[in-house]
Amino acid sequence: MSEFRFDLRATDGKARLGAVHTSRGVIRTPAFMPVGTAATVKALYTEQVRGTGADILLGNTYHLMLRPGAERVASLGGLHKFMNWDGPILTDSGGFQVMSLAKLRKMSEEGVTFQSHLDGSRHMLSPERSIDIQCLLGSDIQMVLDECTPFPATEKQAAESMQLSQRWAVRSKEAFEAHPRRHEGQALFGIVQGSTYPDLRAESAAGLIETGFHGYAIGGLAVGEGQKEMLRVLDYTAPLLPQDRPRYLMGVGTPDDLVEAVSRGVDMFDCVMPTRSGRHGQAFTRRGKVNLKNARHADDPRPLDESLDCPAARDYSRAYLHHLIKNGEILGMMLLTWNNVAYYQRLMADMRAAIEAGDFAGFYKRFKEEQAEGDISPL
Amino acid sequence: MSEFRFDLRATDGKARLGAVHTSRGVIRTPAFMPVGTAATVKALYTEQVRGTGADILLGNTYHLMLRPGAERVASLGGLHKFMNWDGPILTDSGGFQVMSLAKLRKMSEEGVTFQSHLDGSRHMLSPERSIDIQCLLGSDIQMVLDECTPFPATEKQAAESMQLSQRWAVRSKEAFEAHPRRHEGQALFGIVQGSTYPDLRAESAAGLIETGFHGYAIGGLAVGEGQKEMLRVLDYTAPLLPQDRPRYLMGVGTPDDLVEAVSRGVDMFDCVMPTRSGRHGQAFTRRGKVNLKNARHADDPRPLDESLDCPAARDYSRAYLHHLIKNGEILGMMLLTWNNVAYYQRLMADMRAAIEAGDFAGFYKRFKEEQAEGDISPL
Ligand SMILES: [Zn+2]
Numbered sequence: 001m002s003e004f005r006f007d008l009r010a011t012d013g014k015a016r017l018g019a020v021h022t023s024r025g026v027i028r029t030p031a032f033m034p035v036g037t038a039a040t041v042k043a044l045y046t047e048q049v050r051g052t053g054a055d056i057l058l059g060n061t062y063h064l065m066l067r068p069g070a071e072r073v074a075s076l077g078g079l080h081k082f083m084n085w086d087g088p089i090l091t092d093s094g095g096f097q098v099m100s101l102a103k104l105r106k107m108s109e110e111g112v113t114f115q116s117h118l119d120g121s122r123h124m125l126s127p128e129r130s131i132d133i134q135c136l137l138g139s140d141i142q143m144v145l146d147e148c149t150p151f152p153a154t155e156k157q158a159a160e161s162m163q164l165s166q167r168w169a170v171r172s173k174e175a176f177e178a179h180p181r182r183h184e185g186q187a188l189f190g191i192v193q194g195s196t197y198p199d200l201r202a203e204s205a206a207g208l209i210e211t212g213f214h215g216y217a218i219g220g221l222a223v224g225e226g227q228k229e230m231l232r233v234l235d236y237t238a239p240l241l242p243q244d245r246p247r248y249l250m251g252v253g254t255p256d257d258l259v260e261a262v263s264r265g266v267d268m269f270d271c272v273m274p275t276r277s278g279r280h281g282q283a284f285t286r287r288g289k290v291n292l293k294n295a296r297h298a299d300d301p302r303p304l305d306e307s308l309d310c311p312a313a314r315d316y317s318r319a320y321l322h323h324l325i326k327n328g329e330i331l332g333m334m335l336l337t338w339n340n341v342a343y344y345q346r347l348m349a350d351m352r353a354a355i356e357a358g359d360f361a362g363f364y365k366r367f368k369e370e371q372a373e374g375d376i377s378p379l
Numbered sequence: 380m381s382e383f384r385f386d387l388r389a390t391d392g393k394a395r396l397g398a399v400h401t402s403r404g405v406i407r408t409p410a411f412m413p414v415g416t417a418a419t420v421k422a423l424y425t426e427q428v429r430g431t432g433a434d435i436l437l438g439n440t441y442h443l444m445l446r447p448g449a450e451r452v453a454s455l456g457g458l459h460k461f462m463n464w465d466g467p468i469l470t471d472s473g474g475f476q477v478m479s480l481a482k483l484r485k486m487s488e489e490g491v492t493f494q495s496h497l498d499g500s501r502h503m504l505s506p507e508r509s510i511d512i513q514c515l516l517g518s519d520i521q522m523v524l525d526e527c528t529p530f531p532a533t534e535k536q537a538a539e540s541m542q543l544s545q546r547w548a549v550r551s552k553e554a555f556e557a558h559p560r561r562h563e564g565q566a567l568f569g570i571v572q573g574s575t576y577p578d579l580r581a582e583s584a585a586g587l588i589e590t591g592f593h594g595y596a597i598g599g600l601a602v603g604e605g606q607k608e609m610l611r612v613l614d615y616t617a618p619l620l621p622q623d624r625p626r627y628l629m630g631v632g633t634p635d636d637l638v639e640a641v642s643r644g645v646d647m648f649d650c651v652m653p654t655r656s657g658r659h660g661q662a663f664t665r666r667g668k669v670n671l672k673n674a675r676h677a678d679d680p681r682p683l684d685e686s687l688d689c690p691a692a693r694d695y696s697r698a699y700l701h702h703l704i705k706n707g708e709i710l711g712m713m714l715l716t717w718n719n720v721a722y723y724q725r726l727m728a729d730m731r732a733a734i735e736a737g738d739f740a741g742f743y744k745r746f747k748e749e750q751a752e753g754d755i756s757p758l
């Protein structure tokens with residue numbers, strides 16, 4: 001197995017072009033990771049996901065530990081084999097979903113106990129157990145268990161929460177390094193917390209860097225603070241992170257969020273937005289979001305966006321997509337999800353090309369103009 | 380446009396090998412038509428349907444007249460273009476679904492008025508309007524509107540119902556021949572009714588043959604009479620039909636039904652079973668039906684059926700399929716539907732090869748043995 005490595009290939013302003021090397025292949029950054037919650041990117045074959053240009057998927061530890069169970073996935077040969085995806089997979093720690101989905105949660109220094117939202121069964125997640133699960137899954141990039149600081153939080157709440165996360169990060173690293181299933185190409189990322197307090201973000205970053213991780217995530221954002229506040233946090237947090245390690249903004253976001261975050265030096269992203277919106281009749285295009293449920297599309301023979309290299313965007317009329325969505329047809333969800341994942345990947349490819357060409361500013365301007373233009377006029 | 384034509388290429392016992400020529404391509408018979416109710420074979424891309432070996436799809440006039448509407452489909456270039464399928468399409472008349480789905484039905488000599496099950500809107504279906512809709516859709520093989528005789532029916536009920544269908548068949552043919560949108564390669568099939576009464580079936584067949592159709596369907600079966608009774612009706616009805624026209628058994632059926640009906644001289648079939656079952660966790664295989672919801676598959680690393688040339692059957696473990704189905708994942712429905720449509724097409728291909736080789740009896744024996752063997756043993 002080759003070692004985990006990040007190559008920073010070029011910068012343009014704060015925007016970074018890079019390559020994350022894992023034993024399962026290279027992740028071109030800036031990268032968007034489609035979310036494959038329960039071992040499937042909903043409504044897509046993995047071949048399609050690969051075809052859109054995605055280098056890496058995200059899997060959710062919380063969902064997978066409940067069903068089908070980490071030990072079961074391990075005995076079936078690991079998550080990659082289980083879901084037919086041979087590229088890299090990043091898994092989260094499970095902490096975020098425990099807080100948003102599980103019932104009867106009980107937090108302690110040790111970890112968190114909770115009941116499954118599926119069947120009420122009792123489970124425990126600690127830094128050590130989270131790493132154990134991620135190693136059983138065979139994840140290429142693993143995340144430390146942290147406490148997701150609620151928003152808003154007072155500075156005192158945010159500090160205590162961040163300090164608990166720091167102690168858990170140290171335990172996570174120890175568990176990761178000691179795990180018998182760990183192999184050379186795998187990586188562990190720390191997560192910077194501290195809410196909207198610059199001093200706490202700095203304390204968090206410094207502590208994590210001292211512990212030492214393969215990459216650094218920025219957590220606790222996209223939790224209701226709004227884009228403006230999120231970008232402010234990025235403005236002062238990104239520069240705290242080492243130049244030679246990948247930076248991952250968790251759970252973000254809209255196309256505009258991605259462009260703004262890349263311009264502030266972020267390398268990796270994940271979000272359910274393209275897939276979830278696709279299942280609900282929303283298409284992302286270079287000219288903004290299009291609601292296919294809208295009656296204006298009922299007689300429109302034009303495709304969603306001929307310029308996107310994806311059959312879903314090119315080979316079906318808006319009238320047909322509207323029909324499928326109105327009728328709750330599975331094919332409608334399949335096609336819009338496909339379009340959305342393809343659009344997100346094209347956006348990342350465009351950003352990478354712009355950074356390489358030293359024209360991120362030009363890309364940024366064109367992106368904003370096209371999005372502002374809005375969808376094509378009705379017929 | 381080339382003319383509609385049926386070539387009977389070989390027979391083996393009563394089983395027939397043939398080719399239906401339409402202006403949109405050849406349908407190899409015996410043929411199974413996947414059902415694309417609302418302009419989509421649910422959970423499959425048309426490329427996948429084509430890839431399984433299907434030569435023709437079925438569309439439902441009732442669903443399409445309500446949504447998106449026949450006139451709308453026509454103005455968008457027809458059903459083939461609308462749904463991205465350039466092969467032949469057969470449409471039913473809409474009568475069966477009016478009887479099974481619509482509300483406040485009112486039958487008369489003229490036709491049937493009803494309320495949409497979707498929004499309560501009022502509609503009328505007559506022999507003429509059904510043909511009009513099918514021509515607006517651009518269907519390659521159209522069906523006459525008939526009254527679906529309920530089962531059981533007294534001989535008197537069955538006779539009156541059949542005679543109404545005969546009068547409607549004549550009107551359908553007149554409407555078809557006069558329709559301004561009709562073109563050379565399109566065909567109209569009559570439908571033999573008469574319930575389980577040999578004399579009525581004979582009267583129906585004779586009347587339809589006198590009127591003259593491009594092909595003949597056997598209707599009013601698979602409505603609760605059971606396989607034994609259905610096969611008895613086929614025994615005496617199939618020989619009533621012209622050798623040189625395709626014979627279509629509507630709404631049938633299980634793999635075993637198909638084999639039995641082919642052995643009695645039927646050429647064409649349609650059924651929602653492979654697609655509907657696929658969405659509900661049931662897989663068809665050469666060794667019978669497999670319920671992927673069953674916990675016996677939870678840890679089974681073996682594929683559904685390696686011998687089937689379909690990624691869904693070959694490239695995913697039963698454990699993974701079980702996981703997807705248990706979680707209600709769309710991908711589970713996509714994969715099982717794909718497997719099922721592929722299995723049905725392989726069954727038809729195997730029957731065609733057996734007839735060509737003059738070994739339908741050998742095929743029949745092996746088919747029954749494999750199905751009786753049942754699924755592979757649990758690990
Ligand atoms: Zn998100």
Ligand SMILES: [Zn+2]
Pocket residue numbers: 601630631632649650651652
């Ligand atoms: Zn059926």
